[in-house]
Amino acid sequence: MHVGLMFSHRNPPQFAVPWPRIYAETLEQVTFAEQLGFDSVFSTEHHFTEDGYAPSLMPIEAAWAARTSRVKLGSFVLLLCMQNPLRLAEDAATVDIISDGRLILGMGLGYRDEEFAGFGVPKDRSGRIMDEALEIIVRAWTEDDFSFRGRHFQYEHVTLSPRPVQQPRPEIWVGQAGRPGVRRVAQWGLEGFCGAPNAEVYQHYLAKCREYGTEPKAQAQTLVFGHVHEDAEKAWAEAEPYATHVHTWYKRWRRGVGDARSFTATPRDDFVIGDPSHWISRLERTIEAQSGGVRPNHLIVQLQLAGMPHDMAMRSMELFAGKVMPHFQTKE
Numbered sequence: 180m181h182v183g184l185m186f187s188h189r190n191p192p193q194f195a196v197p198w199p200r201i202y203a204e205t206l207e208q209v210t211f212a213e214q215l216g217f218d219s220v221f222s223t224e225h226h227f228t229e230d231g232y233a234p235s236l237m238p239i240e241a242a243w244a245a246r247t248s249r250v251k252l253g254s255f256v257l258l259l260c261m262q263n264p265l266r267l268a269e270d271a272a273t274v275d276i277i278s279d280g281r282l283i284l285g286m287g288l289g290y291r292d293e294e295f296a297g298f299g300v301p302k303d304r305s306g307r308i309m310d311e312a313l314e315i316i317v318r319a320w321t322e323d324d325f326s327f328r329g330r331h332f333q334y335e336h337v338t339l340s341p342r343p344v345q346q347p348r349p350e351i352w353v354g355q356a357g358r359p360g361v362r363r364v365a366q367w368g369l370e371g372f373c374g375a376p377n378a379e380v381y382q383h384y385l386a387k388c389r390e391y392g393t394e395p396k397a398q399a400q401t402l403v404f405g406h407v408h409e410d411a412e413k414a415w416a417e418a419e420p421y422a423t424h425v426h427t428w429y430k431r432w433r434r435g436v437g438d439a440r441s442f443t444a445t446p447r448d449d450f451v452i453g454d455p456s457h458w459i460s461r462l463e464r465t466i467e468a469q470s471g472g473v474r475p476n477h478l479i480v481q482l483q484l485a486g487m488p489h490d491m492a493m494r495s496m497e498l499f500a501g502k503v504m505p506h507f508q509t510k511e
Contacts (some may be wrong), residue, residue, distance in 0.1 A: 180466075182508045183219030184212050184400070184496065185255055185481040188233040194486030198231070200240075204489040208365075209243050211493060212250065215500035218508070219251035219283070221426070221479055226259050226294045228427050230428075230485055237270040244278035246260075253283035255402070255479060256354050256373050260289055260305045264312035265334060268319040270342040280344035285373050287354035290436045302324045306359055307331070313353070317367050320487035345355035352400070357382050369391035371477070381472030401466055401475040405451035406482060407458055407499045413451050417491055421484035422446040455502035462507065478507055 186208065190201045209220050222239050225232035233239060240252045252274065259267075275282040288305050289295065295302040300385065301320045311329040327334045336428045343349050345419055353363045354373030361376055363369070365387035376384060388395040404425060408414035426446035433441040451461045462478065469475050482499060483492040 180237065180475070180507045180509050181218040181477045182249075182504050183221055183223040183253070183477065184208075184217055184483075185223055185249070185479050185488040186233075186483055187225075187481070188239070189228075189229040189230040189425075189485030191486045193424075194421070198332075201231075202242075205483070206242060206246060207361070207489070208483060208492060208496065210246050211251075211496060213247045214506070215496060216508075217250060217500065218310050218478075219253055219477070220247075221253040221283075223255055225291070226258070226261065227297050228428075230424075237267070237274055240274045240282070242283065244274055245407040247278075247281075249281075249409075251281050251283055252278055253352075255285045255352070255400070257285065257288035258289040258294065259286040259312050260295060260300050260308045262312065264315040264332060265319060265337065267312075268316045268339055271316075271349065271357070272320065272341065275343035275345055275349050276341060278344075280349075282318075282343070282345070282349040283317045283352060283371075284349055285352040285354070285371070286375055287360075289458075291368065291432055291434070293453050301303050304331070310363065313351075313363055313367065317348065317351070319330050340473040352398075356492055362387050362506065364397045365393055365395070366391050369397060371398040371400065373400060375401060375475050376472045378471040397473075397477040398477055399473045400477045400479055401462075401469055402432070402479045402481070403462065403465065404449075404481045405453075405458070406484065407453070407455060407495050407503060409454055409498065411453040411457055415447055418452050418484060418487070419446070419448075422452060426450065426483050455498065458503045459506050462503070467505075 188205055212220050222236045224236050226234045236254045236257050242484050243252050271284050287310055290494050308331050315327055324336055324338050327444050352369040352371030352373050353360055361384035365384050385395050406418035423446050430442035451458055482495045
């Protein structure tokens, strides 16, 4: 299993520090992650939030690319409907070039009404917009000259230059892990789901691969939030204010779109907060529970909870890398 870290660049008002400090410290954490042996680092996107949740991922990943040499650089997830797909194809190709072929482009629909309204994107058309945008990115990266005439985008005789380093193109992961998401993955022969589809949805994916004549190669991902300390109670004492902030906001966002199944317990129960042995047992259970469809082969962990001091996050990363990650990471 590959193991990666996720960073959201959030700066809650109650813990606020200057914005350049947030970005500089996150960049330091990313370079430290590479030194610690993590396989990948991921950015994640939202818009118009109180705490400045990262809204622009390609500049962030370009900075990461320039400061690292080995780790994969991914978006988990970039909100495709809020982008011009052709410009995104160019920006992502540039990141792949700067990183010498280390980009994973993970993309999703988004779900917050405020984001669709802010960008003037009709939410009820988001699936159709994403279908068009995804086709444009794939074709821009793989065809010398292409034209596209859709309802939402039109291009005539476009040739993208320079192309990405990875051939025929960088890895693309698509969320969510439901029927529309896995259909997109199957249709374009993509490399991953942003999440882990259940057994019924995974069978739908296999059927769609047969229908489109593509290889069923998509990888599944497990995402967890938390904090690790040698002492379980100290772990919670340290993480509590930051975990509560993150949990409260995600719960509010999900309830706002009618999702009553996510973030149903306390932050201490929904997140993984404790000593290394607690982390190992919780992760084993989480991964096993997601293995009904396709067993996840990429574990993504967010240890820099919004507002958490830099030195606390660095200690958590180091302890995770030393005592938790070896239990799950597959050495190539």
